[in-house]
Amino acid sequence: MKTLAKAVNEGYVIAWRNLLGVRRSMDWLFAAVVQPIMFVLLFGFIFGGALGGGQYREFLVPGIIVQALAFNSAFTVVGLSTDLGKGVIDRLRTLPISRVAVMVGRTLSDLAVTVVALTVMSICGLLIGWQIRGSFLDAILAYLLLLMFAFAMCWIGALIGLVVRSPEVAQSAGLIWLTPLTFISSGFVPLDSLPGPLQFVAEWNPITAVMNAIRSLWGNPPAPGTTTLGSESWPVAHALEYSLLSSIVIIAVFVPLSIRMYRRATARQ
Amino acid sequence: MTAAEPAVDMAGVAKSFSGHRALEHVDLSIPTGTVLGLLGPNGAGKTTLVRILTTLLQPDAGHASVLGHDVVTESAQVRQHIGVSGQYAAVDVNLTGFENLWMVGRLYGLGRSGAAARARELLDQFRLSDVAERAVKTYSGGMTRRLDLAGALVARPRVVVLDEPTTGLDPRSRMDTWSLVRDLVSDGAAVLLTTQYLEEADQLADSIVVLNQGRVVERGTSDELKSRAGQECLEVSADIEHLDDLKDAMTLIGDGRPVVETHLCRARVSVRDRRADVSALLKLLEERDIPVLDLSLRRPTLDDVFLELTESAQTEGPSA
Ligand SMILES: Nc1ncnc2c1ncn2[C@@H]1O[C@H](COP(=O)(O)OP(=O)(O)OP(=O)(O)O)[C@@H](O)[C@H]1O
Ligand SMILES: [Mg+2]
Numbered sequence: 001m002k003t004l005a006k007a008v009n010e011g012y013v014i015a016w017r018n019l020l021g022v023r024r025s026m027d028w029l030f031a032a033v034v035q036p037i038m039f040v041l042l043f044g045f046i047f048g049g050a051l052g053g054g055q056y057r058e059f060l061v062p063g064i065i066v067q068a069l070a071f072n073s074a075f076t077v078v079g080l081s082t083d084l085g086k087g088v089i090d091r092l093r094t095l096p097i098s099r100v101a102v103m104v105g106r107t108l109s110d111l112a113v114t115v116v117a118l119t120v121m122s123i124c125g126l127l128i129g130w131q132i133r134g135s136f137l138d139a140i141l142a143y144l145l146l147l148m149f150a151f152a153m154c155w156i157g158a159l160i161g162l163v164v165r166s167p168e169v170a171q172s173a174g175l176i177w178l179t180p181l182t183f184i185s186s187g188f189v190p191l192d193s194l195p196g197p198l199q200f201v202a203e204w205n206p207i208t209a210v211m212n213a214i215r216s217l218w219g220n221p222p223a224p225g226t227t228t229l230g231s232e233s234w235p236v237a238h239a240l241e242y243s244l245l246s247s248i249v250i251i252a253v254f255v256p257l258s259i260r261m262y263r264r265a266t267a268r269q
Numbered sequence: 270m271t272a273a274e275p276a277v278d279m280a281g282v283a284k285s286f287s288g289h290r291a292l293e294h295v296d297l298s299i300p301t302g303t304v305l306g307l308l309g310p311n312g313a314g315k316t317t318l319v320r321i322l323t324t325l326l327q328p329d330a331g332h333a334s335v336l337g338h339d340v341v342t343e344s345a346q347v348r349q350h351i352g353v354s355g356q357y358a359a360v361d362v363n364l365t366g367f368e369n370l371w372m373v374g375r376l377y378g379l380g381r382s383g384a385a386a387r388a389r390e391l392l393d394q395f396r397l398s399d400v401a402e403r404a405v406k407t408y409s410g411g412m413t414r415r416l417d418l419a420g421a422l423v424a425r426p427r428v429v430v431l432d433e434p435t436t437g438l439d440p441r442s443r444m445d446t447w448s449l450v451r452d453l454v455s456d457g458a459a460v461l462l463t464t465q466y467l468e469e470a471d472q473l474a475d476s477i478v479v480l481n482q483g484r485v486v487e488r489g490t491s492d493e494l495k496s497r498a499g500q501e502c503l504e505v506s507a508d509i510e511h512l513d514d515l516k517d518a519m520t521l522i523g524d525g526r527p528v529v530e531t532h533l534c535r536a537r538v539s540v541r542d543r544r545a546d547v548s549a550l551l552k553l554l555e556e557r558d559i560p561v562l563d564l565s566l567r568r569p570t571l572d573d574v575f576l577e578l579t580e581s582a583q584t585e586g587p588s589a
Contacts, residue, residue: 014376016372020363020368021361021363021364086362087355087357088359088361090359091360091420092376093325094323094325094353095348095373096348096349
């Protein structure tokens, strides 16, 4: 218990340091404001016009929010690999701190950026016609689900950052897998419209589960021309349970993996 | 830990990187209150040794301990006692000098105000108070280096490990660093310092270990080392057509055979008695009518130590 408190405390100091860096380097402006606004407005108006106006935009906003949060994990990749490359992590490793402190600090600071991004996107969404129709409690639950999902994605990003170790490679390695993952989902088109095998992948994609779960919690409608959020397959019918489960599984797998990698990655030069 | 036990102890330490041997069976120990100077050319294994001692790398063989704590099995305790400044400054360039030191203090478990007080104290000591509130990315290389050094001392460590602490510093900052190391030692710390400069080791180190290609090729006090590396050395330049004559003359005067560097139009030889030998050589050059462009006496440098050590290794075969 005492060691856990110590690790959290140290993680908090490191998160403070990361956030100062993020603020001063103006990365945050891009991660938390520009990119989310761009996503919401661009997709909302480009696709919205052709695919069903207001109802489509309301369907779309939760999808875009989830996609943007997933993309934010690339900042974890870049942040960690930059620290590794500059020897900052080595320096931290010579201090008497918990070996999880650096990673906890990194994921906490990225989560803080996520909170800002989430706020900005929600406001943008409201401006283009998205709204919360569900109960207050469900709305809060949806935001908590999003934060947990973002936290899980950060740990995937952390592992990638420790494996690639070079900030230049990290930039693309952090993003490349996210594009197919976020597009083969229910984010932009109804699941039923996807061709067979792709539909199967999209149904089981945890990202779809998060998108559908928050749509249900917020009371947002399905895509225009459809009446449900997808087929009756298990992951779609149990979007909330499946999205919670997958976030927990990701955290349970990637936290120990990245901590192991952290100890080894810095053991080389 | 008993009083007699050294602060740092390494025995038989070896480390390879994918087949390449970076360190081979290195032994060394540093008593409390002394400085050990680790000398060696590029790639000798100095940083590898530092990284093993500071728990960043695990040795393939051998043991290393700090204040009786093994660096592998008791790394947490080792980290409590060491202060490290690596070869390349690892400070956060987006933070100010103050914030960097404050963070390190907090991570050592100091409270908010305790960490702030310690940071101010160190900034003052390292002449960084004026720039304390500026982001480190606006610092010069030497200022960054000094900040990194300050970071190593935040927790008043009993063992201080400095990897080339004065590389890139101006003369004043170098002197400051030297006096800092002396202060540390008089306060009872043990210091391991790597350097490329014999002069630095000469000034600071109670004992010197010379590393070459991962092996200890020489160890002793600075005086012992210099006497083994040869005496003072007389260096003479002349036009290329006179080099052979010059060499003959220097052979008569010097102690041992002169080394001729044709491309530099220069010859060099060790001397025993600087005054007598210099005047004897001048006289001889006058008699033989050999015009000299430049003549200097210099004390042995690290270069000489290495030339000497690698030469004897070549003639006697690998022995260390
Ligand atoms: N992580 C690594 N992977 C592979 N080889 C390495 C690694 N670290 C060091 N080496 C090799 O080990 C040898 C010793 O390197 P080291 O950095 O310890 O030298 P050094 O004495 O500190 O040199 P310098 O004066 O240039 O700093 C070199 O040949 C180097 O290439
Ligand atoms: Mg080195």
